[in-house]
Amino acid sequence: MKQILIVAPAWVGDAIMAQPLYAELQRQHPGIAIDVLAPAWTRPVHARMPEIRNAIDNPFGHGELALKKRWAIGRELKARGYDQAILLPNSLKSALVPAFAGIPVRTGWLGESRYGLLNDWRRLDKDRYPKMVERFVALAVVDGAPLPAGRHFPQLKIDPAARAATLAKLGLDTAKPIVACCPGAEYGPAKRWPARHFAEFARQRMARGEQVWLFGSNKDAEIAGEIEALAPGVINLASRTSLAEAIDLMSLAMVAVCNDSGLMHVAAALNVPLAAVYGSSSPGFTPPLTDHAEIVSLQLSCSPCFKRTCPLEHMNCLNQLDAERVDAAVERLVSPPPPR
Numbered sequence: 001m002k003q004i005l006i007v008a009p010a011w012v013g014d015a016i017m018a019q020p021l022y023a024e025l026q027r028q029h030p031g032i033a034i035d036v037l038a039p040a041w042t043r044p045v046h047a048r049m050p051e052i053r054n055a056i057d058n059p060f061g062h063g064e065l066a067l068k069k070r071w072a073i074g075r076e077l078k079a080r081g082y083d084q085a086i087l088l089p090n091s092l093k094s095a096l097v098p099a100f101a102g103i104p105v106r107t108g109w110l111g112e113s114r115y116g117l118l119n120d121w122r123r124l125d126k127d128r129y130p131k132m133v134e135r136f137v138a139l140a141v142v143d144g145a146p147l148p149a150g151r152h153f154p155q156l157k158i159d160p161a162a163r164a165a166t167l168a169k170l171g172l173d174t175a176k177p178i179v180a181c182c183p184g185a186e187y188g189p190a191k192r193w194p195a196r197h198f199a200e201f202a203r204q205r206m207a208r209g210e211q212v213w214l215f216g217s218n219k220d221a222e223i224a225g226e227i228e229a230l231a232p233g234v235i236n237l238a239s240r241t242s243l244a245e246a247i248d249l250m251s252l253a254m255v256a257v258c259n260d261s262g263l264m265h266v267a268a269a270l271n272v273p274l275a276a277v278y279g280s281s282s283p284g285f286t287p288p289l290t291d292h293a294e295i296v297s298l299q300l301s302c303s304p305c306f307k308r309t310c311p312l313e314h315m316n317c318l319n320q321l322d323a324e325r326v327d328a329a330v331e332r333l334v335s336p337p338p339p340r
Helices: 012-017 019-028 040-046 067-078 093-100 132-140 160-170 195-207 218-230 243-250 262-269 323-334
Strands: 003-007 033-038 052-057 084-087 105-109 120-122 178-182 211-214 255-259 274-277 293-296
Touching (some): 003 019, 012 040, 012 132, 019 132, 093 105, 160 243, 195 218
Parallel strands (some): 003 084, 255 274
16 A cells, blocks of 8 residues: 655645645545645644545644754654655755655655755746646646546544534534635734725625624634624624634534635635635635636735735725625525526
8 A cells, every 4th residue: 555645734725725636636546545744723724634544634834944853753654665755845954854754755846956966957947837836736747748537625524523523612503604704814913904895895795684704713812803893793703613613613604704814724625615815815826626606806006915914005905895796796606596
């Protein structure tokens, strides 16, 4: 049985976009065993990918070298007898553990002069692979081969029993249609649609007899609290659920409205119809990978700037994107197609 170790990305959204690579590896090698070396906070995502056998915690913080610790982990992994390692981050540090583990084939894009650490290195052609998911899937085939056919959309499974338990624990009712709103974006405020717009959108949906659930981590509690104050009646779940619980609960939504964030990719991988709000970033590199998404963007001349905060200090790309525009996108997503 072939065994592959994946050095997985640290961001939740990127970790989800890696799932098509695992599906392609499994298609090529039936019975393959795939383990991922990834930060502990991504474990709930990997637990919902049936292609993954084991998730091994990657304990290193951003920028942390810790050569002795990397050597020790590499020595531990050597005993597992992996046939290949595929490295999704492009950093030199990410290549150390597979090299220390003596994994015979170590595949990845050339970055940070990793010649000595990779022995199956590829030179990235960004024009050929403009999307992150394409760059991941391309590592499943020999260098220069065409991408495998298909849409390469991630898919996450859910746990119905755990979902029922979470509904009971939080006292949630699913009788009314659910609109999931994800107002956070860890990268920075230039990717966050303002709370006042989210609140106006929420009021419009609740006036239609729908319920609005706010999703997010502890870091999103502040903006979720602002929305709750401006739109009484929303159900604020930010900081009240684990990532695993959020995944299961979001699967119940009839539609989701998300910034360009990890939870946007969760919604896409659950096949929940999705209005994706873009400000400082672009859907060209990391779009929601689903047939049921609509990009909502003003496409101003100053965006995308890819900055954490607005360099012009006005953030017009999001401040001027009003609730009516997002509501119209949602209506298109949830309305039945016209008869032919």
